[in-house]
Amino acid sequence: MQETPExxxxxxxxxxxxxxxxHTGNRYDAEEAFQEAFLAYFRxxxxxxxxxxxxxxxxxxxxxxxxxxxxxxxxxxxxxxxxAIGETDPVLPEEEAxxxxxxxxxxxxxxxxxxxxxxxxxxxEIAAALGLREAAVRKRISRGKExxxxxxxxxxxxxxxx
Amino acid sequence: MKEAFEKMKIIxxxxxxxxxxxxxVAEPTPEPAKNKFSIPRAAVIAGTxxxxxxxxxxxxxxxxxxxxxxxxxxxxxxxDFRAVxxxxxxxxxxxxxxxxxxGTAPKNAVVKMSTALPEAAEKTASGEVSLRAEAYSLPAxxxxxxxxxxIGARYLLWYDSxxxxxxxxxxxxxxxxxxxxxxxRKRYLPDEIIDPLLSRLTASGWYDPEKDADxxxxxxxxxxxxxxxxxGQLPLPFxxxxxxxxxxxxxxxxxxxxxxxxxxxxDSEKKEALFSEAWLVSWELVPYPNEPVFLWVPVIDxxxxxxxxxxxxxxxxxxxxxxxxxxxxxxxxxxxxRTNCLSSYLRAPGAQARFTNRGTMMILTFPRFSSVGWSExxxxxIDFAAYYGEETGIxxxxxxxxxxxxxxxxxxxxxxxxxxxxxxxxxxxxxxLCYRVAPWSGGAKSFSAPVGVFLNRxxxxxxxxxxxxxxxxxxxxxxxxxxxxxxxxxxxxxxxxRFAADESVxxxxxxxxxxxxDAENGKDITSSVRTNGRLxxxxxxxxxxxxxxxxxxxxxxxxxxxxxxxxxxxxxxxNGAFVFGYQNGENTAVCLNAATLESCRIGLDESFVSDLxxxxxxxxxxxxFEETNTLSLTFRQTDGREAEEDTVDFFGLLDAPEFDxxxxxxxxMPGLLPALLPTQKQKN
Numbered sequence: 001m002q003e004t005p006e007x008x009x010x011x012x013x014x015x016x017x018x019x020x021x022x023h024t025g026n027r028y029d030a031e032e033a034f035q036e037a038f039l040a041y042f043r044x045x046x047x048x049x050x051x052x053x054x055x056x057x058x059x060x061x062x063x064x065x066x067x068x069x070x071x072x073x074x075x076x077x078x079x080x081x082x083x084a085i086g087e088t089d090p091v092l093p094e095e096e097a098x099x100x101x102x103x104x105x106x107x108x109x110x111x112x113x114x115x116x117x118x119x120x121x122x123x124x125e126i127a128a129a130l131g132l133r134e135a136a137v138r139k140r141i142s143r144g145k146e147x148x149x150x151x152x153x154x155x156x157x158x159x160x161x162x
Numbered sequence: 163m164k165e166a167f168e169k170m171k172i173i174x175x176x177x178x179x180x181x182x183x184x185x186x187v188a189e190p191t192p193e194p195a196k197n198k199f200s201i202p203r204a205a206v207i208a209g210t211x212x213x214x215x216x217x218x219x220x221x222x223x224x225x226x227x228x229x230x231x232x233x234x235x236x237x238x239x240x241x242d243f244r245a246v247x248x249x250x251x252x253x254x255x256x257x258x259x260x261x262x263x264x265g266t267a268p269k270n271a272v273v274k275m276s277t278a279l280p281e282a283a284e285k286t287a288s289g290e291v292s293l294r295a296e297a298y299s300l301p302a303x304x305x306x307x308x309x310x311x312x313i314g315a316r317y318l319l320w321y322d323s324x325x326x327x328x329x330x331x332x333x334x335x336x337x338x339x340x341x342x343x344x345x346x347r348k349r350y351l352p353d354e355i356i357d358p359l360l361s362r363l364t365a366s367g368w369y370d371p372e373k374d375a376d377x378x379x380x381x382x383x384x385x386x387x388x389x390x391x392x393x394g395q396l397p398l399p400f401x402x403x404x405x406x407x408x409x410x411x412x413x414x415x416x417x418x419x420x421x422x423x424x425x426x427x428x429d430s431e432k433k434e435a436l437f438s439e440a441w442l443v444s445w446e447l448v449p450y451p452n453e454p455v456f457l458w459v460p461v462i463d464x465x466x467x468x469x470x471x472x473x474x475x476x477x478x479x480x481x482x483x484x485x486x487x488x489x490x491x492x493x494x495x496x497x498x499x500r501t502n503c504l505s506s507y508l509r510a511p512g513a514q515a516r517f518t519n520r521g522t523m524m525i526l527t528f529p530r531f532s533s534v535g536w537s538e539x540x541x542x543x544i545d546f547a548a549y550y551g552e553e554t555g556i557x558x559x560x561x562x563x564x565x566x567x568x569x570x571x572x573x574x575x576x577x578x579x580x581x582x583x584x585x586x587x588x589x590x591x592x593x594x595l596c597y598r599v600a601p602w603s604g605g606a607k608s609f610s611a612p613v614g615v616f617l618n619r620x621x622x623x624x625x626x627x628x629x630x631x632x633x634x635x636x637x638x639x640x641x642x643x644x645x646x647x648x649x650x651x652x653x654x655x656x657x658x659x660r661f662a663a664d665e666s667v668x669x670x671x672x673x674x675x676x677x678x679x680d681a682e683n684g685k686d687i688t689s690s691v692r693t694n695g696r697l698x699x700x701x702x703x704x705x706x707x708x709x710x711x712x713x714x715x716x717x718x719x720x721x722x723x724x725x726x727x728x729x730x731x732x733x734x735x736x737n738g739a740f741v742f743g744y745q746n747g748e749n750t751a752v753c754l755n756a757a758t759l760e761s762c763r764i765g766l767d768e769s770f771v772s773d774l775x776x777x778x779x780x781x782x783x784x785x786x787f788e789e790t791n792t793l794s795l796t797f798r799q800t801d802g803r804e805a806e807e808d809t810v811d812f813f814g815l816l817d818a819p820e821f822d823x824x825x826x827x828x829x830x831m832p833g834l835l836p837a838l839l840p841t842q843k844q845k846n
Contacts, residue, residue, distance in 0.1 A: 006184035013183075017175035034175065035183045042187040099170060117167035 009038055012055065015119050016062045022114050023066035025103055030066070037062035056129040063111065063130075101151040109144030116141050630654050632668065632684060652684030659705055659718070660738075663698045667691065669718060671705075676718040692719050700757035701739040708732055713741055715756060727754055 003011075016037055020030035040061050048054035102110055111130065115121045121129070127137045632652055656672035661681065668679045678691040690696065697703055704715040706726065713726040713734065729743030729752070744751040750763040 005187045009180055009184045009187065013175035013180050014173070017179070018170075018173050021173065031176075031179050034179060035186060038183050038187050098167065118170050
């Protein structure tokens with residue numbers, strides 16, 4: 001049976017929302033990018049060979065939408081993690097630190113890292129989704145990890161000094 | 163860290179957002195709102211023409227009475243039509259001395275101004291064009307003046323009846339003799355040269371008042387004259403823009419800065435570029451023949467050099483070529499005020515592309531896939547296609563055509579025809595194409611199909627008894643030959659070595675001896691080259707080969723051969739100008755100018771070296787990216803087997819498998835580039 005639009009939205013909702021969130025840094029823009037991506041998908045109705053292809057298509061689209069929205073320079077402040085995940089959810093300091101550090105990374109590292117660790121996509125999948133070579137993705141993940149680690153260590157040092 | 167990432171997975175899309183989105187996507191798609199960009203192009207042009215026509219008919223007396231400036235609505239707003247109206251009043255008589263209006267649409271660029279203006283004439287000018295009184299004290303008004311263009315509301319480009327191109331700076335009142343600027347002396351150029359040259363200068367929209375307009379003009383003219391008309395003997399200004407179709411480059415844009423900027427964003431290591439009227443589009447070539455292919459398209463504003471947009475997209479496959487239309491992204495993106503759309507292509511291994519004719523034509527050669535696969539397929543054929551972007555920069559498959567060469571008749575047709583297997587090598591500009599012809603058991607000649615041909619490189623070793631057929635393509639007219647007519651071609655025997663950088667010479671090798679041929683007609687000019695030298699860069703005088711971990715270079719004139727470099731990993735840059743090497747266990751890599759032997763060393767990351775030494779059975783790969791001046795060094799586990807000898811196929815290097823992302827690193831080499839730039843040959 002063919003999937004309904006809502007089922008499609010639900011299937012990729014969390015992933016796309018998280019990617020949009022990390023791209024835009026705030027919920028409002030993320031929601032806009034999220035909707036734009038799905039609207040584009042259903043409007044264009046691209047021919048996707050399989051689920052992976054569709055996933056990659058949506059990922060790229062939400063990234064493009066997020067970029068465009070961000071380029072419009074909406075002056076929203078970056079969203080704290082607790083707001084992103086809901087005020088009722090507990091937020092551990094470690095998560096908060098990782099989230100902040102992740103957001104502070106350049107996009108080229110942030111997105112592969114997120115897709116790799118959070119969305120659990122393989123290097124090949126990320127490469128396909130981002131239009132990169134797999135080697136480049138791995139390089140970015142590797143370097144992104146280093147940068148993230150350095151950022152977190154820096155925060156740790158600051159915390160200790162306080 | 164990983165645990166923290168795990169907990170980030172609890173971030174979920176709000177239920178209200180999901181519901182709202184699902185509801186929206188379920189709604190019928192509304193008709194797109196009509197906006198200014200949806201006005202039919204013809205209507206826009208017609209309206210513009212009508213507006214200009216009306217402006218032209220405005221009585222000058224009204225202008226004089228009212229003294230109101232003419233409204234100049236950004237004459238450079240549209241690429242396809244630019245118009246400006248100028249008015250002049252002759253002071254002594256108080257009557258209009260001349261009134262001219264001109265458009266700079268490509269076919270309507272020249273307006274004749276028949277009335278000479280006296281030196282002391284007072285002129286009024288208006289709008290954004292602030293013409294000064296002396297602005298039209300042109301020094302050569304005794305004859306017919308042809309105003310070619312008003313550039314950037316400041317420079318008036320014109321030439322007189324003697325075909326002396328001049329540039330008048332209306333801000334400073336200074337005139338520039340362009341030929342003097344270019345050649346160091348006045349030089350009167352014939353119509354057939356200056357007309358297209360100035361048209362191109364006008365149409366290219368190169369002007370940027372914030373930049374060195376004088377220098378830009380000089381470079382532009384020089385570059386064009388030198389490359390297109392073989393005038394002048396100075397080095398090309400874009401010598402370091404490898405792989406970026408330098409003939410189509412726009413001189414006003416600092417591509418050398420813009421490209422790395424975009425590359426930094428897109429991480430595209432290997433790009434080619436399409437220069438359109440308004441944008442530079444480059445794309446990454448993703449070399450996976452059997453995998454989904456995705457396109458990464460940075461778009462650079464050709465006027466400012468700013469990276470406007472990076473767009474990713476999915477390509478559709480068409481026999482190894484992947485097509486992506488960036489129109490929607492462009493229109494929806496930050497460049498929404500553009501009315502043109504751009505398309506780009508992505509290629510698969512074995513295919514080649516060149517842009518010619520100022521980026522309006524794309525030439526492709528590619529192997530036709532079969533069920534067996536593209537490589538080593540005895541039935542593989544080479545298609546040759548030309549796609550036209552016209553003025554819009556749109557490359558449309560339906561607008562182009564594919565045709566094949568028939569080796570026996572040496573004619574081409576517009577329909578696909580059976581052809582023996584073959585492969586082609588395109589010169590850098592795309593103007594020269596050579597096919598290798600090998601003996602065929604059937605008695606007639608056929609085209610052989612070396613695998614992995616990329617640019618001037620061959621992965622299989624050609625033989626002396628090979629025949630090479632050379633075609634000169636489109637250079638003169640930008641059009642293909644009429645169907646069925648013989649192609650201008652000639653055949654050379656031996657081993658093809660290279661096209662000279664300026665494509666005037668073909669270097670072949672026969673029985674160990676290098677021979678040189680005029681690329682125009684195939685005439686043997688070996689003695690002339692040996693005596694006078696015809697190759698532009700010093701590195702072109704060397705052929706580099708690798709054998710048993712050693713790079714050798716052989717001088718193509720003297721035949722002298724020496725060792726260039728030894729190493730466990732060796733790499734020759736695509737143009738053969740420099741080489742790289744790494745010795746296992748060392749913490750530096752060496753870079754060498756193949757001609758001058760200037761060298762430098764790159765310090766490798768300690769952990770990287772540590773990883774290298776801790777892994778057994780290692781194969782190395784170097785890859786140098788000229789545009790970013792980055793050396794990438796990869797290594798891979800070979801399971802004790804002999805590392806597969808890499809083809810010289812560029813993509814073969816890229817495809818080197820990695821067993822761990824940590825074992826890949828790239829090194830920036832700021833300051834290294836000058837030492838590694840191709841060295842121009844000193845004239846005797």
